[in-house]
Amino acid sequence: MTLPYHPLRDSPSAVTEPTWAHLVWRSLINHYVPEQKLTIHNALDLGTGYGHVVSVGSEHYGINVFGVDIRPEIYQGPKGRFIQADLLNTWPFKDGSFDLVLEHLVFDDLISLQKKACEDVAKHFNSELNRVVREGGIFFSHNSGFHPESPFHLVASDTPFRVYQK
Numbered sequence: 001m002t003l004p005y006h007p008l009r010d011s012p013s014a015v016t017e018p019t020w021a022h023l024v025w026r027s028l029i030n031h032y033v034p035e036q037k038l039t040i041h042n043a044l045d046l047g048t049g050y051g052h053v054v055s056v057g058s059e060h061y062g063i064n065v066f067g068v069d070i071r072p073e074i075y076q077g078p079k080g081r082f083i084q085a086d087l088l089n090t091w092p093f094k095d096g097s098f099d100l101v102l103e104h105l106v107f108d109d110l111i112s113l114q115k116k117a118c119e120d121v122a123k124h125f126n127s128e129l130n131r132v133v134r135e136g137g138i139f140f141s142h143n144s145g146f147h148p149e150s151p152f153h154l155v156a157s158d159t160p161f162r163v164y165q166k
């Protein structure tokens with residue numbers, strides 16, 4: 001499936017800068033992960049876009065990060081770390097595969113730009129997130145309108161970051 005160009009989604013200023021990805025990982029590794037006494041081996045970045053979160057997480061922090069996006073053409077991250085998939089379908093990962101899932105602006109893209117029904121997308125994201133995150137794993141939301149439900153509970157909220165644990 002090809003998503004048409006949309007200036008809000010596709011202009012470089014709207015897409016995570018590498019510096020933002022550094023800030024995300026620094027906050028996670030130095031602050032939230034030790035606070036929650038977690039070990040992060042496998043992580044997934046939903047709607048990764050250029051893949052900066054994948055690049056920084058794998059190259060600077062040695063984490064096994066994968067990026068998933070419906071559009072492979074804009075991905076610039078490390079080879080072998082990108083999976084093409086439509087997040088509105090079943091996510092192509094086994095149950096409990098990830099210690100950490102990150103999301104930045106994908107939910108909002110689906111709701112605002114692609115006019116999907118908020119309740120339907122939230123229900124689907126809740127169900128798939130709960131399936132792919134291991135017990136005790138975390139969901140890291142930055143600047144996102146998506147708020148996961150139980151069994152995820154909010155453990156930290158420092159605008160624009162929210163951290164949920166399962």
Ligand SMILES: C[S@@+](CC[C@H](N)C(=O)[O-])C[C@H]1O[C@@H](n2cnc3c(N)ncnc32)[C@H](O)[C@@H]1O
Nearest residue numbers: 015016047048049069070071086087104105109
């Ligand atoms: C606003 S961009 C954010 C990209 C990245 N998370 C960032 O912060 O730079 C939204 C991303 O979601 C992707 N996307 C939109 N709908 C999707 C879908 N149904 N399945 C997978 N990815 C999707 C788009 O291709 C785009 O890369």
